[in-house]
Amino acid sequence: MDAWFLYIGMYLGLVMLLPLYRAIFGPTILDRLIGVNAIGSKTTALLIIVGLLYHRADMFIDIAMAYALLNFIAVLAASRYFQKKKGLGDEYS
C-alpha cells in the first residue's frame, strides 16, 4: 500500500503544476490568488500522504492543520488588501 500512496502523491504533485501556471501568468492579481488557493488545498492533502509514507501521520497531521489555517488567512488578507487597489480593472483587457 506504500507504493500506492507514493503514486498518489506523485500524481498530486503533477496536478499542482496546472494552477501554478495560473499563479505565475495570470492576467489579474485575483487570478494569481485563485491559483495559490488551489495549490494550498492540494498541499494539505499531500502533507498527510507524505506523513503516511514516513509512518508518522500523527506528526504530519498537525502540520497539515496549520497549513490549512495559514492558507485561509493568507487568501482572506490578500483579497481584502487588493480590493482597494486602483487599476485592477485596467489590467484585464
Add this chain to the structure above:
Amino acid sequence: MINITVAFLMVSGLIFFTGGAVGILRFPDFYSRLHPAGKLDTGGFLLVMAGLALYTAQEITFDNVLTAAKILLIVIFVFITSPTATHAIVDAGVRGGLGHWTKS
C-alpha cells in the same frame, strides 16, 4: 476489502482535483475560473481525506482513532473556510470594478 474502498475514494478525489485544475487553466474569465476552484477542490478534498481517514483507522487503537478524528476536523474546517475564501475573492473583484467576460 478496506483497501479497495480506500483506493476508490482516493482515485475519485484525484479525478475531482484534475477537473478543478483543468478548469482553472481553461476557463475564459476570472469569475468563471472561480467555479472549479471553489467546488471541485472542496469535493476532491473531502474524498481524498475520507480515504486517508479510513486507511488510518483500520486497526482500532487510541492513536489511530485520534489521527482519523483530526483528519475529519481538517475536512470540516476546509468545508467552512474554502467557500468563504472564494466568496472573498469574488467580493474583491466586484469592488475593484472587474468586468465580466462577454462572448465576442
